[in-house]
Amino acid sequence: MGKRQIIIKPQDLKPQHIGEEVNIEMNDARVWHGYITAITNDEVKLRDARQKDHLLKRADIKRIFAERVTEY
Numbered sequence: 348m349g350k351r352q353i354i355i356k357p358q359d360l361k362p363q364h365i366g367e368e369v370n371i372e373m374n375d376a377r378v379w380h381g382y383i384t385a386i387t388n389d390e391v392k393l394r395d396a397r398q399k400d401h402l403l404k405r406a407d408i409k410r411i412f413a414e415r416v417t418e419y
Contacts, residue, residue, distance in 0.1 A: 360389040
């Protein structure tokens with residue numbers, strides 16, 4: 348088994364990404380790590396390891412990194 352890192356553009360986020368563990372890179376070079384808990388047209392709600400929620404504006408997100416488990 349292996350893992351594959353995928354990059355998701357903010358405009359390509361869909362409801363099936365809710366619950367996924369991700370790293371979110373912002374336009375100002377900050378990176379947030381956590382689980383997506385909600386997605387709206389303008390914002391992404393992220394829960395970090397301390398169980399704190401963060402609202403991130405889609406316009407401020409550069410890209411989202413997620414990992415997929417592969418069979419090879």
